[in-house]
Amino acid sequence: MLMIRLARFGAKKKPTYRLVVIEKERARDSRAIEVVGHYSPLSHPARVNLKHDRIAHWMKCGAQPSGTVSRLLRANPAPAA
Secondary structure (H helix, E strand, C coil): CEEEEEEEEEECCEEEEEEEEEECCCCCCCCCCEEEEEEECCCCCCEEEECHHHHHHHHHCCCEECHHHHHHHHHCCCCCC
16 A cells, blocks of 8 residues: 655754655655655744645555645645646
């Protein structure tokens, strides 16, 4: 099963995250199928960059977002076309 979840990057105590499409059984920071966004929680306000078209594509293919990714998607809806 495919998941859209966060992978942690950055220095110690200065995390940044990538939103990645990955197999559910893989480790948190293993090789992802595709990077679909970035999340920086320490900047004020927190920065979130999402590729809404690619996220929609992977969700149509059956990928399930994690709880945190679902919250980020609700807080940052896709811009109107």
